[in-house]
Amino acid sequence: MTISEVSEKYDLPADTLRYYEKVGLIPPVTRRESGVRDYSPEDCGWVEFIKCMRGAGLSIETLTRYVALYRKGNRTLKQRKQLLLDERDHLQARIKEMQQVLKRLNYKINMYEERIVTCEKKLLG
Amino acid sequence: MTISEVSEKYDLPADTLRYYEKVGLIPPVTRRESGVRDYSPEDCGWVEFIKCMRGAGLSIETLTRYVALYRKGNRTLKQRKQLLLDERDHLQARIKEMQQVLKRLNYKINMYEERIVTCEKKLLG
């Protein structure tokens, strides 16, 4: 697959795909003789994975560390698992915080509802 | 309260407090004659509210819009409620996405667990 096809498929600008590769967010993409990128299914898998993780807010720095470990082979399995455990915990904490805020927003919205009703009554009366 | 006390209380740098006020993220803070900030309980309430919302990822742009509406008084109640409704929906969507990723991370961690066990068996055998 060419870079523009991958760009289309995952809804990521081609520039971003090149950037991700340059900073080591995905392993080096397969190339033709000429140097043009030709994404394999595995390359695409990485793009999808990274897009997903970035969507949840994992930093580029963290993800490049993960990819760097992956590229070192099997002897880094435990470190990779640990990295994922740490990120999972962070993510869980963020979700919890956001759920608190969600509650607060809902409460505030209810208060607004009440105030608006009261205001309109006053205008009618 | 002085800015450094507020900074301490909410664990936000004094520079950030000034910045928040400058860009309209909180309404103008009470001042002494001399011009020095002297945060009232209400000013503190804004700081707390904004810190909370920023923590959940609401943008400064959105929050300044909210504060601007607030400063226009009661006739903006409906618009403020609508803004909060929109933000609540965004937040809810983000939480859902993050929960998906959490699931995926947990799955991946289990896979690593299995692979590590298998590897260690191989090394022993």
Place this chain on the structure above:
DNA sequence: ATAATACCTGGAGTTAACTTTAAGTCAAGC
């Protein structure tokens, strides 16, 4: 009264994560 410390403003600098640009190379259609 004076020295040390805290506060003020406007503006420059920083960081993460892209995004655009310039200057060129490659590939598909005629």
Place this chain on the structure above:
DNA sequence: GCTTGACTTAAAGTTAACTCCAGGTATTAT
């Protein structure tokens, strides 16, 4: 074989959200 549009790189530019700095004023302790 030539044009046109997609691809390449390195490097500069952008955006959001701070963060720091210089030069000056205010407050507090001695």
